[in-house]
Amino acid sequence: MDNLYLTNTVYENERNRIILYFSKNPFSTKSEYVEKEKFFPEINIDLPKDFLQKILSDFRKKINIEKIKENLCKITSKNYKILQQCAKILSLATSKNILLIEPERQFLIKRNWSYYDVFVQVNRNKINKIRDYDVTNKAIKEYLTNIDDFSKKKITPTITRRLMLSNLLKVKPEYNIKNDEILNILFENNFFENRLVLKNKSTIDFSKKNELIKNTINMDFSNIWAYLLQDDFYNISYETINCNCCKPKELFSTNTLSSSLVEVMFLNNGTYFLSKNKEWSRNYHKNNSCKENRDNYKKTNGLREYPVGPFFKNQKEQILLFDAVRLLEEKEITLTYNNNNISWFCEKKESFVSKLIHFIKNKLNQIETSINLSTYANYSKNINSLELENNTNFIIYITQYKLLTDLLEEIPKFMLHRNTKFYDPEIEKAIKSIKLETINKINTDNCRLIEQTEKISTKSIGFVNKVNSYFIKINLPIPKLITN
Numbered sequence: 001m002d003n004l005y006l007t008n009t010v011y012e013n014e015r016n017r018i019i020l021y022f023s024k025n026p027f028s029t030k031s032e033y034v035e036k037e038k039f040f041p042e043i044n045i046d047l048p049k050d051f052l053q054k055i056l057s058d059f060r061k062k063i064n065i066e067k068i069k070e071n072l073c074k075i076t077s078k079n080y081k082i083l084q085q086c087a088k089i090l091s092l093a094t095s096k097n098i099l100l101i102e103p104e105r106q107f108l109i110k111r112n113w114s115y116y117d118v119f120v121q122v123n124r125n126k127i128n129k130i131r132d133y134d135v136t137n138k139a140i141k142e143y144l145t146n147i148d149d150f151s152k153k154k155i156t157p158t159i160t161r162r163l164m165l166s167n168l169l170k171v172k173p174e175y176n177i178k179n180d181e182i183l184n185i186l187f188e189n190n191f192f193e194n195r196l197v198l199k200n201k202s203t204i205d206f207s208k209k210n211e212l213i214k215n216t217i218n219m220d221f222s223n224i225w226a227y228l229l230q231d232d233f234y235n236i237s238y239e240t241i242n243c244n245c246c247k248p249k250e251l252f253s254t255n256t257l258s259s260s261l262v263e264v265m266f267l268n269n270g271t272y273f274l275s276k277n278k279e280w281s282r283n284y285h286k287n288n289s290c291k292e293n294r295d296n297y298k299k300t301n302g303l304r305e306y307p308v309g310p311f312f313k314n315q316k317e318q319i320l321l322f323d324a325v326r327l328l329e330e331k332e333i334t335l336t337y338n339n340n341n342i343s344w345f346c347e348k349k350e351s352f353v354s355k356l357i358h359f360i361k362n363k364l365n366q367i368e369t370s371i372n373l374s375t376y377a378n379y380s381k382n383i384n385s386l387e388l389e390n391n392t393n394f395i396i397y398i399t400q401y402k403l404l405t406d407l408l409e410e411i412p413k414f415m416l417h418r419n420t421k422f423y424d425p426e427i428e429k430a431i432k433s434i435k436l437e438t439i440n441k442i443n444t445d446n447c448r449l450i451e452q453t454e455k456i457s458t459k460s461i462g463f464v465n466k467v468n469s470y471f472i473k474i475n476l477p478i479p480k481l482i483t484n
């Protein structure tokens with residue numbers, strides 16, 4: 001039986017239905033099989049049902065509001081335009097960010113289907129998706145069959161990117177996706193699938209400029225952080241942070257984040273300490289009295305950062321768990337076990353971010369194997385590297401590989417970015433604390449490091465060696481050295 005590709009989907013607003021077009025040729029506008037289905041698009045929102053009924057009373061005959069769980073409702077409508085109006089009203093009235101996805105994509109997310117997925121027709125009215133079939137590669141090659149070698153080399157990266165993204169993101173192939181849209185669409189899909197709601201409207205952020213420092217070794221850690229968000233390590237995502245099922249019973253649980261605030265009592269008079277989190281200590285300095293004392297302490301001791309303090313015997317204060325651990329060892333404090341402000345991650349359910357990273361990692365492994373095979377095949381036939389560069393398979397794999405490694409690196413950056421609709425201060429705190437914790441685990445000799453977003457600069461070769469062996473030990477790639 002012939003394979004069929006999903007080549008197009010169209011939503012008909014007047015008839016409340018989705019039409020799916022399947023074709024034997026992935027690039028044909030002619031279709032061998034068409035499926036029509038009733039579909040009511042939806043939005044999810046974290047507001048109570050009675051409130052929604054009141055505010056959307058004008059539409060009550062055209063929409064359906066259903067309570068999904070505590071503080072989460074689903075609004076569906078037969079008519080997508082009505083749903084758009086509702087989203088607009090709700091967004092204006094409540095200043096909430098509302099995720100509204102076009103009906104075609106909603107349908108595909110719910111089905112777990114996508115463009116260029118491969119299907120077989122089971123009978124006159126039924127079609128089945130073939131799972132885990134390497135879709136895009138076959139489609140790309142079919143596209144390239146009647147093209148001459150010269151154009152093929154030029155066209156392969158473009159067509160590979162277009163097909164792969166269309167398949168991965170479930171957006172129509174004709175839509176030209178810009179690089180900065182990729183993660184936005186991917187996160188939209190996952191938020192929708194998991195019924196996650198967006199936090200309040202994002203704030204404006206001006207990102208800092210990076211500079212490289214002379215005579216130092218500069219390392220870029222951006223290829224590492226994504227891996228640490230997997231459930232093998234910290235399992236950080238919007239639905240797994242401070243989950244309902246895994247709140248730590250004790251302060252020092254494996255899933256407590258070091259960015260948690262704990263109340264401690266100081267045991268000595270005139271205590272100052274240096275927080276490992278420079279951002280936190282800067283904020284402490286800005287927002288607390290005794291600025292002059294800290295100024296003096298900093299000058300007298302030749303410090304680069306402001307200390308935290310001064311504290312007096314029996315004084316209680318909330319500090320980072322990260323610092324508290326060290327101060328406990330040094331017998332400067334005791335824990336009060338009151339007023340703790342703990343953050344944690346889920347230990348039971350893998351997050352969508354973790355699944356996404358695993359998925360990309362697997363794809364990369366597959367491509368790596370394929371690249372090795374195709375290099376080997378060429379090598380053994382004594383074909384030179386120029387011919388390898390002209391090899392269509394090779395160009396497809398390299399294009400896919402580059403796209404996926406970039407995507408992987410972008411994930412934590414995207415989650416930290418304050419200008420996206422997905423921004424969540426809890427996530428920012430968690431990712432930053434993971435970075436800090438990791439660097440401190442490596443920097444046991446307390447070498448001087450200059451940290452600038454993704455880059456860390458140091459004059460110590462010892463630290464660089466430690467970095468390399470640390471990541472190899474936990475089976476992760478090593479940070480990139482930056483040469484300039």
Ligand SMILES: [Zn+2]
Binds near residue numbers: 243244246346347348
């Ligand atoms: Zn949990």
